[in-house]
Amino acid sequence: MISSSPLVIGVGVAVALLVLARRLLGPSAEARESKRAHDAAREREPPVEIGETYEFGVTELTDHHSGDEVAVGKVEGFVVFTEDVPSGLEPGDVIRAKVLSFNEGRTSADATFVGRA
Structure with a gap:
């Protein structure tokens, strides 16, 4: 009732x-x-190129659809999701990552961790 x-x-x-x-x-x-x-x-055209390495600050760490943790950062305002990040990485850390591919629509890119800057 x-x-x-x-x-x-x-x-x-x-x-x-x-x-x-x-x-x-x-x-x-x-x-x-x-x-x-x-x-x-x-x-706009992405400010990054596939195969090139870029240095940027990590803005956040998040879970990727694969289940792995990825670092999120920006190159000239363009979002880059970086896989294979080492444990202990934190927002504010500066890393180097190699761009592997763009997402659909080319509004962000996937990259792999190369090292700390």
Whole structure:
């Protein structure tokens, strides 16, 4: 049985208003900026080349779809996912990585760890 207490009704109305406001206001400023950056990346040529080695700072470590941990960094704002990273690597470390391939759409690249800078 669904309660009809004023508190339950009030919570339901508040949730409905939040959902409605979200739909009317659209995405957040952060989401709009992310979309803008993604669209801009799709329109430019990647600043990296397959087979070349680049030096960059690690912005984060994340799990790859393969299950392995990868380092994420940027070269001229272009995202590079680096595999085969050694244990103990942390965000802020500077590494060298060799670019192996681009993702679909060429908005990021996959690379392999070459060494610490």
